[in-house]
Amino acid sequence: MKEPVPPPGREKDDSLEDLDLPLLQAVALQVSVLAIALFTRLLDVLVLCVRPWLLRPYLGIWLAEWMHSPYRPRRTFEVTRVLRESGQGFRELIYGETPLFTAVRLFRRAGVGRGSRVVDVGAGRGRVLLAARWLGAEARGVELLVDHVASVAGQLRPAGITLTVGDATREELGDASHVFSNWTALGPETKARLVERFRACRPGTRFIVVTRPIEGRGFVTLSTHRMLFTWGFETVWVQEYRPEPV
Template sequence: MAFIVRITDVLLLLWRPRLLRPYVGLWWQRLVRTPYSARRTFEMARALKATGQVFRELVYGETPLLTALLFLKRAGVGPGSRVVDLGAGRGRVLIAAAWLKAEAHGVELIPDHVARVAPWLTPAGITLTVGDMTREPLTGFTHVFTNWVAFTPETKERLIANLRTCQPGTRIVTVTRPIQAEGFVGHTYRWMLFTWGGEKVWIQEYRPAGP
């Protein structure tokens, strides 16, 4: 499966040659060193304590580039869109957003990971910064992507509060489950393929009730 994903990714990136180098760089950094493994580090423990998250929330899977392109396209991402990935991990969704000619920005918790990965993304106009997704300013974005299913109820509650700072009409993409809270409407989903199997990918809009 991993081999098929890599081949498909590269074939898609031949249409956007400027994104090939960032993609290869991310893959290389994953081979050399990744914080997203089954081991705790001092840096990771400190970051988790500062944000109130737990270790299992840092589990990441691979999102095939084709899958990311499909769900972003379905959410209406294109030229003029501003996409933020809350918990950008290995950056596949950011590359997909850039492929669609949108502005792409990612937020990640672990400084060492950002320091290693961000320089590969910057030449393609993609930004990745250290931050807490539950506090990241979201007012300027048209689309938000977040894993969602991996988070604890406490983290989800804080994230929902932050998502309510989005502009009305902002589209939010989540994996496996929708955001079931007041102000998040128009829930639709499609089954899509990830490296670990099929999952529902949900699209919803933030539409707060009027005064």
């Protein structure tokens, strides 16, 4: 018995369906990312209702993200130049951000509170630092991109947050009680340089790192947590620096 002959043009339709599949997947991914972004923004605002004095700088950061993106074509050259001078790669800028409510939960579990001094290395526009202030801690961040700092530093200052331009691998961290780093976004060479910088911290300094722990002698894992970020769920490691006796 002969196989039924497909109608004219059917073979072409099947190939088009195959070509449309990656496009549909890309659209679905974009929709899910947008949904997560809106959901995290809503939760952030609800958390800030408890500390309304932090709402204005938070909204200022949000506006700056739209008005001063470093990824627009006219700014790409400057971004590339800065990264090359610091020895870092462009991949270290393309990740999402840590929602405020996630940072508050993480910092609480890491023991952040009044009297703590939190430093965010690679702070972006300082959203994580708002979580430190929410808990009553001192907050300081260092960021490589001038645009990030210039667009929000003035709005963060009244909230008690210091955000400066600088290379995290050369930042002075001796006064920190807690150091936050989005370890996801860093290349191997940058991580190695940061670990050497972290060894200058005082014994007992705690580190909150995303996705991977700090690998090296003296960095002891206290706990791990599964948390929501703007790109999805990630594991976060809370570690403490305990240098071995000489």
